[in-house]
Amino acid sequence: MVCWPSSVQRFGPLRPHHLLPPPLRFFTVHAQPVTVPPTLMAQTRVAYLDEPARLEQSFSANLPQPPEQAAAVVQQRLAGPAGQQFQQQLQAAYAGVVRAHELKVLKVPAVVVGGRYVVYGQTMWLPQ
Known part of the structure; x- marks a missing residue:
């Protein structure tokens, strides 16, 4: 058990860095939703790589x-x-x-664990 000084405890329960789950970043497209x-919601981000095109298409709809x-x-x-x-x-x-470009993500869907490890696949089962 890790004990924190009382001055830290008033901010709520804290856990040592090495006990925190690594951050996850999913890269995909809307045709392959995640x-x-x-x-895992707290440490997960999902980036849809086709989102810029979808937003631009929606914004430019019905132009003369x-x-x-x-x-x-x-x-x-x-x-x-x-x-x-x-x-x-x-x-x-x-x-x-x-971010996908910086991490050298080559195909989707991809999961980046801890900002360093890229895992590719069609489906990924994660325990609930």
């Missing part, structure tokens, strides 16, 4: 054909609250793509 067990009119509509969309939300979502989506 289901994360509830017991003339380029000048389409540009004006895009500017209006970007200026509103939905435009700010779109930009934040797009930034987060591209962050996942960049």
Whole structure:
């Protein structure tokens, strides 16, 4: 049993670093969705590598054909609250793509354990 000083205990239960489960990062596409067990949600992130294209397609839906009119509509969309939300979502989506590139993920689905070990596969069974 690990005992923490009383000054640390008031912030809630803490565990030594070596007892914490390693962080997991899933990289996939929407055609191969990932289901994360509830017991692993806290240390897991899922990045859909096709999300930037999906967001851009959704944002540019129903644009008029003339380029000048389409540009004006895009500017209006970007200026509103939905435009700010779109930009934040797009930034987060591209962050996942960049991270996959940094980790040299070559195919999906992929799981990165502890930020270092890449595991590829079609299905992965994780205990509940």
